[in-house]
Amino acid sequence: MTEEKAQKIVKASELDHDLRYKISEQVGAKTLLKCIQCGVCSSGCTVSEFIDLQPHRVVASLLLGLKDVILSSNAIWTCSLCHRCTERCPKGVDYSFILALIRNLAVEEGNAPKEYTDTIKTIYENGFVVPYTEGMKKTIDRRRESFELPEIVSPNLDEIRFIIKNTKLGNLIENENNDKKEDK
Template sequence: MRARKQKAEAEGAYSQKEKELRNSLLLQVANIPGGESIKKCIQCGSCTGSCPVSYTMDITPREIIALFRARDIESILSSRTIWICASCYACTIRCPQGVQVTDILYALKRLAIEQKIFPKRFPVYSLSKSFVYLANRYGRSYEPGLIVAYFLKTNPFKLLGMIPLFLKLFFKGRIGILPKKIKGSKNFSKILQEAEIMEMVVPVVES
């Protein structure tokens, strides 16, 4: 027992995986203006109390930070919480310590995607992917295309249920027949390709 404890202390008590996840997360958090305030959390629970959807989360926003401290990022990444957050920022504005809770949840979402820790046909990721595909291709979003692509990826049968609403909106002139494309779409893809590379670039942190 004692030997194990000593060994753990020598390794800083982080498993290899935890170390990796921690570094990626801290790098992301460093990009958020005010992100360093994550260290100042006093576990008061204002975030959880303010959250309109915390009732349906498996790990509440306060517990997210507690788990981060307890060196268990893996549990956070496999939670429902990071996906159910609608990014309303109620937690962020009420935090007495200035913790940027919403932006930290964004960072966790990105990390989970990077690590592919989510179920197949997972709704939030599928919607994001459909959206990104359309935005890249046309430079603009296209609502009907987004909904169709999303339901084809998750549950095609639910698409039928959307038809009455589509028709109603269509007759009110609120749905475009074809997606609009930006003029500079060729150059736009060049920008995107370069941005994709920049996404991978990890900066050397200045001392």
């Protein structure tokens, strides 16, 4: 066996045997365990050439409990959400949604891409994914007025913030706010 191959050996003790259930028990992921490794998901994947672990290999790694292999792959953040994998799976495995749950897992471990935390922060501050306060609000309102469109009634931000904080993303917002303070 070459040295390179030897390095790929994973010891049984390093496997997370509950990983598959952690995912399959969640909303929308009930079909995970039915995967037969046929590879239809990978053959139609929009971003296939951009990823280092093809969809059916991500599922195989998930079923084996190779958490680090999955979380260190670029496959989890490269998906274009075209849903063709889910659409074509003969066993009804919702891969694109399972990938969202894997992303959630990566976020829990502190690996959220900045672009995404910026988005949730914008929603936290505006209720929308587009900034809608002060100067921005004025510009947007003026443009809407020129089209004779009705005024925007913003959501109650306390409600939006309550939801974000009470569905485990509070830390993300707080970390962001702290980072901001430190930057200053």
